[in-house]
Amino acid sequence: xxxxxxxxxxxxxxxxxxxxxxxxITALVAAxxxxxRLISREAMKSADNLLHATISDIEKxxxxxxxMTRDAAGICYARPNDDNLIRQIETSVLRGSPYIKxxxxxxxxxxxxxxxxxAPMSWIDSDSGEIKYKNLGNEDYDYLHADWYxxxxxxxxxxxxxxxxxxxxxxxxxxxxSYPLKDSTGEVFAVMASDIDISWIIDTxxxxxxxEHSYLVLVSKCGQLVTRADTESGxxxxxxxxxxxxxxxxxxDLCNDMLKGNKGTRIFGRHTKNMSxxxxxxxxxxWTAGIACNYREVLASNAKMQLMILLIGLLGLLVLxxxxxxxxxKLTKPLSQFSRSAISIAxxxxxxxxxxxxxxxxxxxxxxxxxxxxxxxxKYIENLKITTAANERFESELNIARSIQMNMVPDDxxxxxxRVDLHALLQPAKEVGGDLYDFLIKNDTLYFAxxxxxxxxxxxxxxxxxxxxxxxFTSGEGVPLDKVMSRVNNFVSEGNDxxxxxxxxxxxxxxxxxxxxxxxxxxxxxxxxxxYLQVKPxxxxxxxxxxxxxxxxxxLPENSRIVLYTxxxxxxxxxxxxxxxxxxxxxxAKTIPEGMNAKEANADLMARLHAFTDxxxxxxxxxxxxxxx
Amino acid sequence: MExxxxxxxxxxxxxxxxxxxxxxxxxxxxxxxxxxEGDKPEIxxxxxxxxxxxxxxxxMFLMLQKSVMARGGSLVLKGMQSQVKEVxxxxxxxxxxxxx
Numbered sequence: 001x002x003x004x005x006x007x008x009x010x011x012x013x014x015x016x017x018x019x020x021x022x023x024x025i026t027a028l029v030a031a032x033x034x035x036x037r038l039i040s041r042e043a044m045k046s047a048d049n050l051l052h053a054t055i056s057d058i059e060k061x062x063x064x065x066x067x068m069t070r071d072a073a074g075i076c077y078a079r080p081n082d083d084n085l086i087r088q089i090e091t092s093v094l095r096g097s098p099y100i101k102x103x104x105x106x107x108x109x110x111x112x113x114x115x116x117x118x119a120p121m122s123w124i125d126s127d128s129g130e131i132k133y134k135n136l137g138n139e140d141y142d143y144l145h146a147d148w149y150x151x152x153x154x155x156x157x158x159x160x161x162x163x164x165x166x167x168x169x170x171x172x173x174x175x176x177x178s179y180p181l182k183d184s185t186g187e188v189f190a191v192m193a194s195d196i197d198i199s200w201i202i203d204t205x206x207x208x209x210x211x212e213h214s215y216l217v218l219v220s221k222c223g224q225l226v227t228r229a230d231t232e233s234g235x236x237x238x239x240x241x242x243x244x245x246x247x248x249x250x251x252x253d254l255c256n257d258m259l260k261g262n263k264g265t266r267i268f269g270r271h272t273k274n275m276s277x278x279x280x281x282x283x284x285x286x287w288t289a290g291i292a293c294n295y296r297e298v299l300a301s302n303a304k305m306q307l308m309i310l311l312i313g314l315l316g317l318l319v320l321x322x323x324x325x326x327x328x329x330k331l332t333k334p335l336s337q338f339s340r341s342a343i344s345i346a347x348x349x350x351x352x353x354x355x356x357x358x359x360x361x362x363x364x365x366x367x368x369x370x371x372x373x374x375x376x377x378x379k380y381i382e383n384l385k386i387t388t389a390a391n392e393r394f395e396s397e398l399n400i401a402r403s404i405q406m407n408m409v410p411d412d413x414x415x416x417x418x419r420v421d422l423h424a425l426l427q428p429a430k431e432v433g434g435d436l437y438d439f440l441i442k443n444d445t446l447y448f449a450x451x452x453x454x455x456x457x458x459x460x461x462x463x464x465x466x467x468x469x470x471x472x473f474t475s476g477e478g479v480p481l482d483k484v485m486s487r488v489n490n491f492v493s494e495g496n497d498x499x500x501x502x503x504x505x506x507x508x509x510x511x512x513x514x515x516x517x518x519x520x521x522x523x524x525x526x527x528x529x530x531x532y533l534q535v536k537p538x539x540x541x542x543x544x545x546x547x548x549x550x551x552x553x554x555x556l557p558e559n560s561r562i563v564l565y566t567x568x569x570x571x572x573x574x575x576x577x578x579x580x581x582x583x584x585x586x587x588x589a590k591t592i593p594e595g596m597n598a599k600e601a602n603a604d605l606m607a608r609l610h611a612f613t614d615x616x617x618x619x620x621x622x623x624x625x626x627x628x629x
Numbered sequence: 630m631e632x633x634x635x636x637x638x639x640x641x642x643x644x645x646x647x648x649x650x651x652x653x654x655x656x657x658x659x660x661x662x663x664x665x666e667g668d669k670p671e672i673x674x675x676x677x678x679x680x681x682x683x684x685x686x687x688x689m690f691l692m693l694q695k696s697v698m699a700r701g702g703s704l705v706l707k708g709m710q711s712q713v714k715e716v717x718x719x720x721x722x723x724x725x726x727x728x729x
Binding site: 537 | 648650651654681683684685687688689691692695716718719720721722723724725
């Protein structure tokens with residue numbers, strides 16, 4: 001047996017695998033999209049929370065500094081010209097807050113009598129940690145144009161300055177909170193300033209890292225990126241330079257919104273691998289804080305989880321395939337056994353052992369069907385054997401019957417007789433038939449007969465045998481032909497309830513006198529010398545007993561030719577149901593060449609019949625007898 | 630072969646169409662079986678549509694004739710085509726069956 005490339009088990013398992021894979025992948029994709037959204041949302045929320053926590057942490061410090069500065073300024077109102085007091089206050093400010101690195105009280109020039117510029121300043125030396133003191137109002141430094149003095153002086157409002165390097169004091173990057181002191185007319189006469197070291201803010205916000213590469217930015221009022229400040233080189237980047245550098249319109253929008261002091265969430269770097277989101281919000285000192293997180297990083301855990309699910313899923317699919325294959329293979333194993341059984345049965349082994357099936361399912365029913373087929377086939381073959389044997393017996397009996405019947409008609413045709421040339425052919429349509437002929441030459445007289453029993457086959461053959469016997473028994477020397485026919489008729493009619501009849505023609509020819517006597521019993525007219533012999537038909541033998549037959553006689557000239565036949569000749573049909581007919585037969589009889597003997601003539605007529613019927617089935621017995629006298 | 634039989638008391642009008650040959654002789658026998666019953670039947674068979682009859686067909690006509698005679702009735706065959714009439718003539722059936 002040719003093995004198919006892929007077994008049923010493999011195909012079914014693969015199909016199941018395919019469907020489950022599709023379902024699995026669909027579920028995975030759906031879960032991925034869902035978790036992507038969920039995680040993004042959660043990440044934004046937690047970044048926002050973190051941002052506000054940070055903002056409030058920073059504000060706690062800035063507000064405390066604002067309060068302290070304001071309070072310190074309030075004390076100075078009493079004795080603005082008392083440098084010792086101011087120095088004491090400044091020292092207590094520095095001691096009071098770990099964030100304040102420098103404290104200055106700067107007076108409007110000329111406010112204190114005799115003092116053009118006066119700005120007593122205290123600061124913590126970064127190396128020794130000691131508090132140092134000096135008057136900033138010297139020739140080298142013009143505090144009047146510094147932001148921390150000028151802005152509150154002009155606006156009359158406290159202010160947080162942009163980050164700058166405090167060259168005169170700590171030399172570090174600072175931002176200053178300046179609080180204006182006003183006289184009774186509302187004019188600013190001094191500014192109390194507290195410098196805050198920015199590095200602590202930077203340190204604070206740099207620790208804020210929800211993700212490895214996320215970052216928090218702090219932007220001053222004018223857009224300086226406080227947290228991006230390079231404390232070494234002193235360069236302070238602005239938010240705009242950063243936005244322009246990125247070339248991303250989303251970043252520009254984000255920067256604009258941040259500088260307006262708004263609160264919000266924005267996505268930038270779309271369609272790049274660095275797609276990120278930012279949450280931002282304003283601080284009470286006018287600055288803005290924002291946290292930017294890279295989506296890739298945010299979703300990294302998600303991607304990891306998906307990879308894990310995928311791996312577990314693939315492993316599961318592999319196990320599923322193996323299990324399916326094993327189960328299906330086990331279930332279908334009987335099928336291949338059935339296949340072998342079927343081949344064995346086809347080879348005739350009806351007792352082939354069938355696979356043992358214990359389950360009660362389709363396979364069991366298949367086994368039952370096979371079993372039923374085996375018993376049915378056994379029975380059928382048994383019957384077939386009996387029938388075939390019977391048919392063979394019947395056929396052999398028919399063959400024997402045929403040879404018996406063929407022996408009933410004589411085949412010892414006269415060969416070297418100058419007086420007569422006689423030959424006859426009998427060809428039954430079936431194994432046996434109802435046609436007959438006979439002849440006898442005795443004492444210068446030729447007796448001959450032809451007959452045709454109605455119907456054909458076995459029934460006709462029995463009547464043929466009776467008729468042939470009757471002809472032999474009843475004809476004797478000196479018995480006239482009409483008497484012979486009557487006797488034959490009575491013999492055949494006796495007990496003939498089935499209505500079988502025999503058309504018969506008998507003739508007698510005296511070689512010496514050339515007298516031809518004949519009697520017809522309903523047979524086809526015979527042809528004498530190319531003409532139908534006009535003769536009284538009487539009636540066929542076997543119809544009515546005691547029928548009186550009439551005979552006739554004539555003298556035949558020399559070289560006469562007589563053709564006798566049965567209706568199997570004239571009624572031979574071709575495929576168009578056209579009969580050979582009496583006309584064709586007569587035409588043939590007229591044109592038989594003089595030199596052709598009886599045997600050749602019979603063969604010639606038979607050949608013509610075959611040519612006419614052209615293979616169409618012979619439906620009646622055919623008999624031809626030609627006599628040359 | 631097509632056999633149509635119209636019965637009117639003991640009068641039976643039969644119309645035959647087609648051929649009676651080896652293949653349908655048995656069928657023909659069954660078709661005319663109903664004509665074999667009843668007293669003094671008057672059977673008239675229209676043979677104008679009959680194209681051919683084999684010797685088995687002739688036998689049926691003979692059986693019918695015998696049956697009709699035994700029951701004291703009559704059988705007439707009408708309108709027979711010439712080639713069929715010839716068969717009846719040759720076999721002598723014309724002399725025992727009434728052909729018009």
